[in-house]
Amino acid sequence: MKWLEKLQTIDRRIIYLLLALSIILPLLFPIGLPLEISKNTQAVYEQIDKLPPGSVVLVSYDWDAASAPELLPQAEAITKHILEKKLKLVAVALWNQGATFADRVHNSVAPEVGAEYGKDYVNLGYRPGQAVVLNSLARDIHATFPEDVTRTRTASIPMMQDIKTIEDIDLIVCLSAGDPGLRTYIEQIGAQYPVTITGGVTAVSVPGMLPYLQSGDLVGLLGGMSGAAQYEMLVDRPGLGMGGMDAQSIAHLLIIAFIFIGNIAYVAVGRKKK
Amino acid sequence: METLGIWIGALCTLAIFSYLLRENPFFRTAEHLFIGMAAGIGIFYGYQSIVTNAWNPLFNPGDEPRQWFMIVPLVLGVLLYTRFLKKGKWISRIPLGFMVGVGSALAIRGVIGASFMNQITATMSLPLWGVMSKFGIDSLLFILGVLGTLIYFYFSREQKGPLKVGASIGKWVMMIAFGASFGNTVMARMSLLVGRIYYLLGEWLAIL
Numbered sequence: 001m002k003w004l005e006k007l008q009t010i011d012r013r014i015i016y017l018l019l020a021l022s023i024i025l026p027l028l029f030p031i032g033l034p035l036e037i038s039k040n041t042q043a044v045y046e047q048i049d050k051l052p053p054g055s056v057v058l059v060s061y062d063w064d065a066a067s068a069p070e071l072l073p074q075a076e077a078i079t080k081h082i083l084e085k086k087l088k089l090v091a092v093a094l095w096n097q098g099a100t101f102a103d104r105v106h107n108s109v110a111p112e113v114g115a116e117y118g119k120d121y122v123n124l125g126y127r128p129g130q131a132v133v134l135n136s137l138a139r140d141i142h143a144t145f146p147e148d149v150t151r152t153r154t155a156s157i158p159m160m161q162d163i164k165t166i167e168d169i170d171l172i173v174c175l176s177a178g179d180p181g182l183r184t185y186i187e188q189i190g191a192q193y194p195v196t197i198t199g200g201v202t203a204v205s206v207p208g209m210l211p212y213l214q215s216g217d218l219v220g221l222l223g224g225m226s227g228a229a230q231y232e233m234l235v236d237r238p239g240l241g242m243g244g245m246d247a248q249s250i251a252h253l254l255i256i257a258f259i260f261i262g263n264i265a266y267v268a269v270g271r272k273k274k
Numbered sequence: 275m276e277t278l279g280i281w282i283g284a285l286c287t288l289a290i291f292s293y294l295l296r297e298n299p300f301f302r303t304a305e306h307l308f309i310g311m312a313a314g315i316g317i318f319y320g321y322q323s324i325v326t327n328a329w330n331p332l333f334n335p336g337d338e339p340r341q342w343f344m345i346v347p348l349v350l351g352v353l354l355y356t357r358f359l360k361k362g363k364w365i366s367r368i369p370l371g372f373m374v375g376v377g378s379a380l381a382i383r384g385v386i387g388a389s390f391m392n393q394i395t396a397t398m399s400l401p402l403w404g405v406m407s408k409f410g411i412d413s414l415l416f417i418l419g420v421l422g423t424l425i426y427f428y429f430s431r432e433q434k435g436p437l438k439v440g441a442s443i444g445k446w447v448m449m450i451a452f453g454a455s456f457g458n459t460v461m462a463r464m465s466l467l468v469g470r471i472y473y474l475l476g477e478w479l480a481i482l
Contacts (some may be wrong), residue, residue, distance in 0.1 A: 016294050023471050027482060067385020070462065096319040128323050131380040133301075147326050153336075187384025191392070203462035207455045215396035217388050224458070225465040243482070244468040251464045 007265040015258065026246035033249050035242070040213065041230040043220030046080070047171055047198045053086035055170040056163055060185065060199075061091060061098030063177035065185045067202050068101065071175050073228035073241035074200040078173055079121075081235045083113045088159050089121035089171070092145065093132060094180040099125040099149055118157050125149040130180035134188040138166040166193045174199035175227045182209060186217045200227055284478035287470050419447040437455070 048057065059078065063071045082089045091102040102123045106115075115121055124145035126132045136144040141164055142154045154160050162168060172195055176182040182199045190197045196219055201209055201223030212218040222231055227249055228241030288306035328348050331341040350369040357366035397420055400413045422443030425433075431440045474481035 013295065019467075020471070024467055024475070027468075027472060027475055066466070069472070070465045096315060126319055127327070128320060132376065135380060141318065146331065182368075183389075187388045188380065191384055191387035203458045203465060204455075206458050209450065211393055211396075212388070215388075215392045217392055224462055225468065226461075240469065240472055244465065244472055246466050247468045248461070249470070251468070252461070255460060255464075265319070 001222055002263045004268045007261060008200070008269060019251060019254060022250045023247040026250045027243065028260075030243070031246045031250075033246050034234060035226075035229055035245060037230045037234060038223075038227075040221040040223070041227055041234070044078075044173075044198045044222055045081070045231065047196060047220055048081050048085065048087070048173070049122070051085065051087055052202060054088065056088045056090060056168055057082050057171045057173055058090045058092065058169045059094040059102070060172065060174040060176070060181075061102045062095045062174060062181040062184075063101070063202075064095055064097040067177035070202045070224045070228065072105070073225070073239045074075060074222050075101065075175050075235055076109055076239055077228060077231040077235050077241070078175075078200070078222075079105050079109045080113060080237050082173075083109060083115040083120060083150065083230075084235070086120075087170075088158075088163070090141075090163060091121065091123045092137070092161075093126040094130060094184070095177070096126050096128070099123060102143060103149060113239075119159055122154075122157055122159060123149045124154060131184055131188050134180075134184060136194055138189055140165060141168075148226060164193055169195055171195070172197045172199075175201075176205065177202050181205075182218070186212055188217050190217050200231075203266065212265070280477050287474060291470075317433075323414055418443055422447055 011083055066118060093099045093102060094138045106121060125148060130142030130162055133144060135201055145154050147153055174182045174185045176199060182201055184199050198220040206223040213221055225241055232239050232241045286304045289300040292298055293301040313456040328344045350372060353369045354366050356362040400417060422440050425440030426435055426444030432435060
């Protein structure tokens with residue numbers, strides 16, 4: 001059984017190559033694997049969908065470039081839903097790259113739905129301070145974010161005239177890649193004020209957020225690229241989420257195959273040696 | 275400019291991927307660029323935040339009333355740098371103590387409500403003793419898992435008899451949780467790889 005021994009010493013570069021091919025080929029030639037909408041994704045959708053026009057949604061961009069493949073498609077799909085429903089969107093960021101991503105999402109989605117900056121949506125930018133920022137924001141949004149990203153005074157932005165405290169916010173959507181993020185919102189705002197919190201996180205963060213779903217502190221959750229793909233399907237806006245799901249599924253199958261083959265070889269070679 | 279940005283992004287991605295073959299100067303250059311830019315962006319946003327939140331309300335208030343109390347955070351911020359002075363090092367402990375105090379107070383207030391009490395209440399309110407038609411095996415597993423995990427970390431008595439059984443359940447539950455967490459981590463890393471390849475094929479080579 002020499003080939004089994006060879007499997008244990010296979011060059012890692014061959015594995016890298018196979019993994020790259022398992023992603024490139026489905027991207028070039030999509031298979032269209034079925035995608036089911038999960039209960040948690042549906043809950044996020046319903047939270048936004050049931051709001052009457054003119055309601056205010058605070059979207060927090062708490063992530064950086066490293067999490068963009070998972071959270072950027074989530075942000076684009078959610079933003080499209082919010083703006084299409086004629087809701088007011090206030091974007092803030094607890095991570096310094098968040099404000100840039102908010103701009104990128106707005107620039108891509110707003111022209112599609114005919115939304116206007118300052119009237120339908122606004123980007124208040126990034127503030128350092130984590131929990132302190134959220135406590136301050138809850139009491140006075142204008143004092144916490146005195147200027148938006150274009151250096152315009154928040155108080156002079158038309159849609160911000162009536163949005164001053166957390167009581168003026170109808171829903172919080174936090175897209176987060178860690179702390180500060182969704183957990184910070186739940187602990188600092190959800191535990192103190194009667195505002196519904198929903199959001200999306202990277203796949204790594206999903207297990208850590210599930211207890212908050214079970215306790216009702218969090219209503220709905222998008223998890224990683226699959227959550228983004230499901231939401232893209234719900235709002236009919238195919239993007240990286242749906243485009244990448246075939247590739248991700250095939251890559252997962254390949255990894256599972258590697259684990260099986262590696263373990264079978266390990267056990268077989270081990271027995272032979274004994 | 276956008277095309278230039280896409281090319282820089284693509285070349286840096288390829289430089290980072292080249293590490294899979296072996297460490298090389300292209301990888302190191304991209305790595306240093308990334309660290310330098312991340313630090314630069316951090317400094318820029320930190321500076322911006324001080325100007326917007328403290329400096330302008332104090333020195334350039336425009337039409338709004340001057341906020342004199344902003345002198346306090348500005349002075350506290352400057353005091354942090356006294357740690358570089360040999361004799362005045364102790365002064366930096368004042369703002370540091372203030373930051374630790376405020377941070378802890380806020381964390382405790384939030385954690386006790388959402389991450390502690392609400393979790394206990396949610397577990398206790400599971401329908402184990404409720405209407406039988408609503409009883410689900412998941413609730414039983416959930417409660418067994420919570421109790422088992424708590425018993426695993428109970429060190430005041432030797433773990434034998436029922437305690438040993440409970441600790442074993444806890445150990446298995448934690449192993450399953452770690453496995454699920456690792457699976458999600460693999461999924462997240464794959465998403466990053468998919469995202470980068472999507473960028474290379476879509477935005478750079480425009481063949482998607």
